[in-house]
Amino acid sequence: MTDTNILTQTKSRTEIRLELRSQLQTLLEAQNLEAAKDLLQRVQPVDIAEAIAGLPQTTQVIAFRLLPKNQAIEVYEYFDSTVQHSLIAEFKNQEVQDIFDQMSPDDRTRLLDELPARVVTRLIEQLSTEERQATAQLLGYHAGTAGRIMTPEYIALKDNFTVAQALERIRSLAKITEIIYYLYVTDTNRCLSGIVSLRDLVTAQPNQTLGEIITRDVVFVNTDTDQEEVAKLIQRYDFLAVPVVDREQRLVGIVTVDDVMDIIEQETTKDIYALGGVQSGGDSYFQTNLFTVARKRVVWLLILLLTNTVTGSIIKSQEDLLQQVVTLAVFIPLLTGTGGNVGAQSSTVVIRGLNTDELQAMGATKIVLREAIAGAMLGVTLGTLAMVWAYWLQGNLFVAIAVGVSLVAIAILASVTGSALPFLFRSFGLDPALMSAPFITTAVDVLGVLIYFNIARLILNL
Template sequence: MTQDYNANLPQTASREELRHLVQMQLQALLEQQNFQGAKALLVPVQPVDIAEAIEGLPEAMQAIAFRLLSKDEAIEVYEYLDPVVQQKLIEEFKHQDVLDIVDKMSPDDRARLFDELPAKIVRRLLTQLSPEERQATSLLLGYKPNTAGRIMTPEYISLKEGMTVAQALERIRSVANVTETIYYLYVTDAARRLVGILSLRDLVTAQPDQTIGEVMTRDVVYVYTETDQEEVARIIKDYDFLAVPVVDAERRLVGIVTVDDVIDILEQETTEDIYTLGGVQSGGGNYFQTNLFTVARKRVVWLFVLLITNTATAVVIQNQEEVLEQVVALAAFIPLLIDTGGNVGAQSSTVVIRGLSTNEVQANKFLGVISRETLAGVILGVMLAIVVTVWAYFLQGNLSVAIAVGVSLFAIAILASFAGSALPFLFRSLKLDPALMSAPFITTAVDVLGVLIYLWTARLILGL
């Protein structure tokens, strides 16, 4: 950053350490009510780092720190803030302060903010935006959430085939300050249909009197407004694009999705998948900035589901209690078996769900994937069964019980691998989120069937 706060850290300090120092110094200055010192501290700091520092402050100080910024800097910093903090600041600001910031935001960032705000506030803000910004924002909000249309920006540079390179460069100079990026230039016809693309490199290396039609590429990779945002992110990643054009049903160019938005999407989707794998409902904002009651509500749903479904395990144990009464040592290994089975199932489901998310695994090739994971379960089962049989015999000194435990774990590992790999495909075919649905069903299947397998195996081996 700058030596104003760099000087207090070793030369090898990481960016995270620098951010933390800024946040600590800012908080200390605000506690001392040294607002001029706090303002001077933030002058040389990058907007993204200021946003990080403000998010780390106590809630009561966040609005104070934000008000220290100049108007232009406040607009840029605001776009980097977490949606939860953005909403809290909106509630703190005077109406005109809010309007000035929101009106100057880029349309895609503004649309993302409006998605997080209550509908009443969105309607009020929309009516008071400038006509151009209101039209741009309403256009984006008119598309379905999580689609290319919703996340694109209409701020791009379009050229015509008949333009010369010199004319095109002149146009870029005149509009560069109000566009999202100038590195990709899009060529449209009279009806605004996308007909070609060229990079800024192509343009500046061409002869001034050449036409755009002579230097552009006609084979354009594009997405439609209804394309899912994950597919957009995948295209940008696969082709190493900085941006991808978005067209409507008539192939008219309506916007672009840039790589910085894609990074946000990938982080958002990954976070959502991780939360859902853990049985937590994702709310879209920063989990650790969310109210505790909201956190509890998000987490309790699947806990109730698991609580109810796992009563089936108790029913199985109750129906087989005469086996446990005769050989009490069997009860000691029930947690070991179902926990190990749950872990094996979680491993299989994790790799399959991740494969489905990244398109490494094709849904129409489910049989091969399930067979592979089941075979892995066989191999794992053999290795685990050998170890647990020896361990059970060492603990109990009863060979029959040890064999029952080992054989059961072998069968449970196969069952868990099969369930963990098959259920994500099943839920995907039913148009349900595999990440959200698989975990509780795998847990229930392994718990109930695992206990049943164990107790029936013990019956056969022990002759009960």
């Protein structure tokens, strides 16, 4: 058993990565390049990429150049786009060409999407004719679609091949294709006819034709299918890959599960940013210029600031009531805060349910009604506690009742608002996540204050 295997068994992956980064930095600072090179040869490429990315920028190039060429290409694909940009700037032209030409087409296209146009033009010109054509094909599709994220590195077999011929072709192409677990069968016009697994192929008789053993009910996507839909499809059917066809039903590529994991992470990050009222724009938040960060965040905050002025106007309009019963003002933060929290909870669960298609079968009306009932139950529970606390604090029964009743009404309103607005936004073709917690909270604040004062006037007969 090697030292690396022992290390893997006794330490977590996080501990291994941190230790690797520390050891690598120590060796490079001591200029012990041979030991650093030996250290990197015994580690997984993804861990090497993370260790190098954690080094000071001036040291990253030195560490990367210690890697053998084949390993360097694989490690480079795991780097974040920021590190990839930085290394490209430091490489000589020949080094860039060697790495860029041998990257998988989908990873290469993803990198090109992040680079300035001037650099993209230079890099594409350096590619071999075959790789340039493959890259141009992917760049020709819209961003965020199956065509843009697919890889053309797959094995296609003809339906008139025998099993023996198919296995021979697989042996010749296995090293240059991304996946061989699924084998795609096409007719003479390159149209997708069916699919056969490697297991089915090796258990079939050598003289059988693929047309006899393939599965013709194939789940596929089109080149213009949204990448999030592709991810949901692979997740739904537990695929390792899904074929991509063009408008003529010709097989043009595949999307693999590792690409889908990246998509899910991107989409989840985008939704979380939206829920927090932050415009991500598809960029990494923590690697974005601070002025850009402030500009993206200030938009929502300005909207919320203007909306909150309405709350102030409502309070000002109720000066006569507050002058007669000053204690009413004490409970405004309690009511608006609780209402905002209830609304944020409802909007969060509904938005998540919409993103996962969990709510598809239930329908908007049923969901909103369900949340309204939940809001009523929460309101009664919290309202009773708030009424007892308000009476103990102020000793005014009518004020306590006004607080309790208002909290019930606000909780119901918040639940309905938080659950209904995401559906409304989706019906307009907008992202439901835009109905984020800050927006719901502010809306409930305005309406909650209005409800509170009107209930107080009614109960106190003022």
